[in-house]
Amino acid sequence: xxxxxxxxxxxxxxEAVFRIAADTAFFGEPVEAFLDDRRLFCDFxxxxxxxxxxxxxxxxxxxxxxxxxxxxxxxxxxxxRRWIQSILPVxxxxxxxxxxxxxxxTIRYVTRLMLGGxxxxxxxxxxxAYPAHLHVNLSxxxxxxxxxxxxxxxxxxxxxxxxxxxxxxxxxxxxxAACHLYERSGFRLLSACTTRMWEGLVQAPLEERxxxxxxx
Numbered sequence: 001x002x003x004x005x006x007x008x009x010x011x012x013x014x015e016a017v018f019r020i021a022a023d024t025a026f027f028g029e030p031v032e033a034f035l036d037d038r039r040l041f042c043d044f045x046x047x048x049x050x051x052x053x054x055x056x057x058x059x060x061x062x063x064x065x066x067x068x069x070x071x072x073x074x075x076x077x078x079x080x081r082r083w084i085q086s087i088l089p090v091x092x093x094x095x096x097x098x099x100x101x102x103x104x105x106t107i108r109y110v111t112r113l114m115l116g117g118x119x120x121x122x123x124x125x126x127x128x129a130y131p132a133h134l135h136v137n138l139s140x141x142x143x144x145x146x147x148x149x150x151x152x153x154x155x156x157x158x159x160x161x162x163x164x165x166x167x168x169x170x171x172x173x174x175x176x177a178a179c180h181l182y183e184r185s186g187f188r189l190l191s192a193c194t195t196r197m198w199e200g201l202v203q204a205p206l207e208e209r210x211x212x213x214x215x216x
């Protein structure tokens with residue numbers, strides 16, 4: 001049996017976190033199913049956590065190799081402002097300089113995001129009650145080993161020490177195993193809505209979901 005360890009995120013874990021995030025972005029499969037360049041995905045979605053919230057990240061290791069992670073944020077309301085100030089300029093410069101591959105998959109993804117907003121595909125959340133949020137991902141070879149639960153437990157313990165009132169996360173009905181994990185860990189479904197975001201890429205209609213856990 002491998003030697004499992006859950007520990008705080010370190011800056012040297014950044015490449016491994018980005019790789020796992022991109023390898024699992026499409027319902028546990030690689031991000032290339034809907035984006036042309038995984039670097040754009042990682043810089044756009046995950047650099048915020050690795051670069052601006054490193055103290056709220058955790059990694060799961062098997063024989064000292066990073067095989068999963070949880071990246072968290074303690075103040076969801078401040079995230080858009082901080083993202084615009086620190087992450088957006090970097091991504092914009094890369095885009096302007098041709099640093100990312102942009103093709104039909106990226107165009108389709110962005111178009112569907114915009115159409116979803118126009119259709120009102122929005123979830124409802126009381127951010128004051130659940131100010132923290134998280135993202136958790138595991139490499140496909142290491143699922144079912146209990147590492148997801150250990151990552152959640154480590155972050156929840158950290159949030160309780162910080163006296164945070166609650167934490168939430170976003171997922172979809174397609175991630176059935178993840179939904180069961182969250183429910184077993186005490187999270188409850190707060191909001192759900194049907195989405196057409198992934199039509200043509202998945203067969204069944206999907207629900208976007210927000211789960212939350214009260215900590216006080």
